Amino acid sequence: MRLAATILILLLLPSPWLHAQTRVWQGELPLATSDEGPPNENPPFDIFATDRFVYPYSMREDVRSSETVHNWRAVFLENEYIKCTVLPDLGGHIYTCIDKLNGQPMFYANPTLKKALIGYRGAWSAFGVEFNFPVSHNWVSLSPVDYAFSSAADGSASVTVGNRDRVYGMEWTVQLILRPGSTVLEERVTLTNRSDLRHRFYWWNNAGVQVWDDSKIWYPTPFTAAHGFADVDTWPVNAKGVDLSLVANHKDGPVSRFVYGSREPFMGIYHPHTDAGVVHYANYSDLPAKKIWSWGEDAAGLAWRKALSDNDSAYAEVQAGLFRNQETYGFLEPQQVIRFSEYWMPVRHIGGISSGNLNGVVYLSRKADANGKIALTAAFNTNRKVQHARIAILDGGKAVFEEVASLDPAKTWSHTLNDLPSDRSYTFLLEDDNKAVLLKHTEGVYDWTPRDEVKTGPQVAHKPDLDTAAGLLEQGTNEELQGNLLAARKTYQRGLAAYPVSLEFLKAEGRLDVNLFRFEEASNFLKQVEDRATWDGETRYYRGIAERALGHPREARTEFEAAYRDPSYRVAGGLMLAELLAQQHDVHGALEVLAKACPEASIASSSQRCSEDIVALKRSAGQTDEARSLAGTLLETYPTDAFLQHELVRLGSPNPGLDRYLGSDVDRILALVVQYDRLGLYADSLALLSRHYPAASADETEPDAVPPSQNPLLAYYRGYCREQLGESGRADYQAASKMSLRYSFPSRAETIPVLRAALASNAADASAHFLLGSLWFSKGIIEPAEDEWRRAAALRADIPTLDASLGRALLQINQQPAEAAAVFRHGFQVDASNPALYIGMDKAMQQMGKPATQRVAMLERFPKHVDMPAELVRALVDALRENGQSDQADALLAEHFLPRKEGAPPLEPKANAKPKKAD
Structure with a gap:
């Protein structure tokens, strides 16, 4: 309680600016935070996933029951009425906003950041406002993100947070704005696909709000829908006669309902307990979807309040999104941008919420x-x-x-x-x-769908007819939208087998193959479409990418020129054409194309990558004044843009914090390097790759972060860039080959020629073989991946995770348990504390019919000084029971898991105790 009181005092401290204009500044916020062990060292390949696709991030599954106080970096934003705290090293969350008129927090200011295995990568914590793009409880919910803050001439101040993800290369930014004299917190949201390919996405703004039994959810809708649109029920009183708007009535487990049949732009929660509340507002045409989440009194037999807090506090989630539910995704096309605003406002001393606007x-x-x-x-x-x-x-x-x-x-x-x-x-x-x-x-009048037009109860579930072309296309599209690209490819292959001349299947398969690095196949499929659908700019665009990756610049140029002439691909095709021209040293031609594809007059609302390329190319062409002026102007629109910041450094403007920012995440360096390489600016890349980066604190980095000086991928890229400049890259390749490979998960197509160049320099480079194998396997390219891994294993016997990955591939894909077991046995000699080896060996032994006694003996060899993960505990429990050792199994369960009520879902580990959320 002492820490909670300290936090409240820090947030409420009066300042001499109380009656002045809005201000913003950086400081620290001490918060007790759950400890974590190291992330899982094994790459989470998509081919082994079912619903959460994480690669190239690591899984953060080792959450501990102990806690440590961290002094988190915090940005404070304040005016006369509101003081907000933003935590850039924790996903950019708004920790809370305090209504200074009554001292009440608008959002759940959990005094302990208590982690549980809920997030997309595992570790997650309930507090404040979470920004979710392109998936919920996203990859960086508890990771450092980009941030900037500033004051404006109109007296307002803002904090901008955002992130470019490693999975798709898409970017979100949220600018949080307070204006003088206003109680409204504005969120300006920008969602950008700056990658080459279309990707799935959605947006859900998730605000945790502390609640008490008397808290009431003001949800202006007559109906709600379940996840997956499984049913439609009435609101606030449901079909069972329960008023779900009152938190005290959430006795039957979690309440997770989406708005249905309402166009009202507001929602909120009000607490008689504090005579205060919070309201969310957004234009319906911009952000129509709403969701309420509550854990309920005793969710699935588990004391969730204790799992998520140290003070038994309860919270509900007020969520707003683009699509009707969290099973619905859309495609964001390359270089496409979506912008909208949503708003939060505190309420007090009015007793409830009937309606609201700005x-x-x-x-x-x-x-x-x-x-x-x-x-x-x-x-x-x-x-x-x-x-x-x-x-x-x-x-x-x-x-x-x-x-x-x-x-x-x-x-x-x-x-x-x-x-x-x-x-x-x-x-x-x-x-x-x-x-x-x-x-x-x-009173009672809202913009609702008439009740007689809505069918309540279970809804008809539509399933595609897989005996038809339309059904197969629908199935494949749905699988792509759920992120399961490898399943989608199998569906499209099935469609091509049945309809071999179908333009739709040829295009779907070809476009997806570009995403999966099957460039030759992609070009072949798309050429068949191109020969018949001569008007289709999208086909030309994706075939251009395939041809560029195959090292055919002349063919790629022809395709990009055709795509550029299609209005739908004017920007994306023009950008790819310009980068190809620049790489071929035609800077003037590249700038000419960019000027037409994304003219400077509208550049702030056009492709961000276009803008960056123009600045870099103008600088390289000697137009330094124009480049400097444009970069400065663009940074007002994109304040977290590291590329523009780096360009200004190249143009002579010092930025002492940039190297620290880049050095805290190797992926940030690689993102800049890849972009400079595409423009043929290898000297700029080499400078980035050769720089000494200052060390950042652990809280400013991903928990699996490898310092730039020790990262093999950076060293390989450095050698490659030297070769492009006519120098020798051999020393860099040799240095890379000696570095640790732990947490090196390559994912970019641009890494393929880099690793091939390293192998051309030294065919016996085990590290390059291993990384190339991981790259192929990440896209489901099985045989080449296994070949590369075997070459790596023959050259070097001590590569961590190699045996676990290869063994799992042999076991689960090749259906070769004996061969897999041999690989796992070798892995025990290399990395005896890797749980994946034991789990894999247990499955292999079961498939080979080995007795439970042998399985128990093998599993019990897991090192005693290492925390045993839940999956391994379950495997040992099953083996013990099968071996007739039920007492030992029960003791193991009691040691590692919380007790559950009869009929409750499967046990959760003590340190990670929390039922899964349905989002």
């Missing part, structure tokens, strides 16, 4: 009189000062109350009318002194 929030409540009439109370929080506002209560078109008042966020306006007829609906009307309507709400 001008304020109103609550209309009734109380029956003894004489059968009602007392109607209207209470209103304004979000800014409004002089000479006209407030009226209407009965139809007739005003039963009217006054002119000056409204102030610091004062709640309210009025009670007595002796009103109970059979009438009353309207609250707020106008400014020019009679412009600021807010109007009639």
